[in-house]
Amino acid sequence: MPWKDFYTTSDEIGIRDAAIQWPEGQSMALGLTVNLNPAGAGKRITAKDLAYPTWHYGLKEGLDRFLELFDQLGIRATEVLTRVTGQAPKGWFALSRPDDRAATGCATDDTVSLLKARGYAYIGNGLADDAPYYWVTDPAKSESLLALPYYYHFDDTFFLMFPREGIGLERPQALLSNWRAEFRAQYRRGRYGRRNRRALASGASRRDDAEPRAKHLARLRRQPELSPWTAKTFWTA
Amino acid sequence: MMTSQPSPDAFDALVRTAQFQRTRRIQIPDFAYPEGVKLAVNFTLDFDAMLLRRLLNEPWGQKAKGEFGGRVGVWRIMEMFDAEDVKVTLFTPGRICELYPEVLRAVIQNGHELGNHMWEHEVYADPVIEDAHLTRTLKALSAIQGGPVTGTRSSHTPGLLRSKGVVYNSFTSAHDLPFYELDAQGENPILQLPFHYALDDAMYFSFGWLDTPNAAQRVMDVDEVFDIWWAAFEQQYKAGGYVNFLLHPFVSGHAMRVDIIQRLIQRIKTLPGVWFPTCDTLAQHILTHHPLPEAQ
Numbered sequence: 001m002p003w004k005d006f007y008t009t010s011d012e013i014g015i016r017d018a019a020i021q022w023p024e025g026q027s028m029a030l031g032l033t034v035n036l037n038p039a040g041a042g043k044r045i046t047a048k049d050l051a052y053p054t055w056h057y058g059l060k061e062g063l064d065r066f067l068e069l070f071d072q073l074g075i076r077a078t079e080v081l082t083r084v085t086g087q088a089p090k091g092w093f094a095l096s097r098p099d100d101r102a103a104t105g106c107a108t109d110d111t112v113s114l115l116k117a118r119g120y121a122y123i124g125n126g127l128a129d130d131a132p133y134y135w136v137t138d139p140a141k142s143e144s145l146l147a148l149p150y151y152y153h154f155d156d157t158f159f160l161m162f163p164r165e166g167i168g169l170e171r172p173q174a175l176l177s178n179w180r181a182e183f184r185a186q187y188r189r190g191r192y193g194r195r196n197r198r199a200l201a202s203g204a205s206r207r208d209d210a211e212p213r214a215k216h217l218a219r220l221r222r223q224p225e226l227s228p229w230t231a232k233t234f235w236t237a
Numbered sequence: 238m239m240t241s242q243p244s245p246d247a248f249d250a251l252v253r254t255a256q257f258q259r260t261r262r263i264q265i266p267d268f269a270y271p272e273g274v275k276l277a278v279n280f281t282l283d284f285d286a287m288l289l290r291r292l293l294n295e296p297w298g299q300k301a302k303g304e305f306g307g308r309v310g311v312w313r314i315m316e317m318f319d320a321e322d323v324k325v326t327l328f329t330p331g332r333i334c335e336l337y338p339e340v341l342r343a344v345i346q347n348g349h350e351l352g353n354h355m356w357e358h359e360v361y362a363d364p365v366i367e368d369a370h371l372t373r374t375l376k377a378l379s380a381i382q383g384g385p386v387t388g389t390r391s392s393h394t395p396g397l398l399r400s401k402g403v404v405y406n407s408f409t410s411a412h413d414l415p416f417y418e419l420d421a422q423g424e425n426p427i428l429q430l431p432f433h434y435a436l437d438d439a440m441y442f443s444f445g446w447l448d449t450p451n452a453a454q455r456v457m458d459v460d461e462v463f464d465i466w467w468a469a470f471e472q473q474y475k476a477g478g479y480v481n482f483l484l485h486p487f488v489s490g491h492a493m494r495v496d497i498i499q500r501l502i503q504r505i506k507t508l509p510g511v512w513f514p515t516c517d518t519l520a521q522h523i524l525t526h527h528p529l530p531e532a533q
């Protein structure tokens with residue numbers, strides 16, 4: 001039985017390393033997600049959130065710094081800006097917020113089915129694999145939605161200004177170490193990596209050495225044969 | 238500030254309790270491993286996947302985090318153990334036999350051990366339900382293992398465990414070395430293969446473990462944990478002690494962690510006299526060569 005009601009969301013066995021093939025013979029895929037959510041807590045966006053200085057910083061210097069760096073490195077990030085772009089988003093992310101009791105996003109029992117019904121092509125909260133996989137919504141009808149891997153160990157939310165800014169829990173080195181270690185392992189396996197970043201946090205300069213946090217990305221980019229596929233590439237490939 | 242003093246009767250009761258608790262844990266005199274072995278290292282995997290997340294009624298993201306252990310993590314980490322020729326014990330809830338039978342069969346084929354880890358990661362207070370769950374789990378695991386299950390990691394009642402042929406538990410941190418433990422009535426001794434929370438991967442990597450608040454979270458980087466675990470191993474190696482690493486496939490099955498555990502094993506192997514048995518193999522050695530003295 002490949003799918004077990006109320007226990008699992010997908011197959012008994014995930015895709016094996018040797019079975020994964022990326023476009024154009026690339027060795028692995030690296031997804032980069034920029035979180036532009038201004039909500040200060042695990043609830044809807046408020047006027048107070050929009051007035052918050054750090055959010056203001058994130059949407060200006062922080063985002064600008066990211067975009068400049070992405071241009072330099074030739075990386076395309078995924079940003080969901082429906083009203084700005086005029087296009088409906090293809091993907092849906094429920095990225096974790098620092099005060100969520102679980103660091104795995106806020107998908108409910110109904111989320112994936114609703115996304116499927118609304119025509120979304122993928123959900124960005126896939127925690128059952130570290131390669132893209134299908135989240136089964138209705139096994140009887142063989143309905144499923146593509147899920148892109150997410151893991152909070154690579155999300156700056158839990159390393160920078162966590163759980164809130166100004167309390168001294170800045171751990172950029174731990175974040176970078178995790179990124180490097182996972183990248184090395186996934187590159188060797190030919191799988192997938194994803195980095196989640198908030199413009200208000202990772203876009204900021206570090207006071208201790210005046211080195212932009214965004215340069216962490218540049219270090220990863222120096223790895224050979226890394227293909228900066230974006231989320232869009234997966235469902236079109 | 239004034240502090241209240243316990244009454245003489247209450248103090249005496251505490252002294253009696255302390256004395257009894259001390260007698261419950263019976264250390265093994267002149268403990269020795271087989272010839273040429275200086276220290277045993279058990280890698281034990283709690284293969285509960287999403288069951289605890291489900292039991293706590295956590296959202297789908299959490300359950301999927303656990304699901305990773307069954308569909309990806311356990312395969313990956315077992316392939317690494319096989320590559321290193323290290324035998325391990327998987328403490329497995331009975332329900333996992335229905336959810337992930339294929340990997341369990343592969344695990345047995347490759348010489349590893351299955352131990353009991355409750356039916357769905359919970360021991361019920363009702364003795365009838367507890368008995369039913371234990372019986373059902375042992376039956377499911379034995380069917381895959383092709384032989385009796387001798388170990389558990391659980392709070393199951395020791396007398397019940399013994400009646401079902403379970404001879405060891407790995408569910409305490411009371412000593413560094415294996416020891417015998419009596420139940421709350423001073424009866425039903427069972428061999429304990431102790432672990433320590435400092436060697437439990439979830440302490441370092443699992444967000445919100447054991448209901449800890451967000452402000453307490455420190456998601457660690459793998460190199461730092463490698464250093465902590467190597468220091469713990471080295472200390473026990475010098476002492477001729479025992480090490481029991483407690484891993485979860487949904488935690489340590491992630492690619493970067495499989496790598497550090499492999500690196501840890503390879504470094505451990507540079508030292509002579511290290512034994513990597515299953516828990517059952519170690520337990521049988523102790524029960525044969527260091528049985529509980531009759532006088533106990």
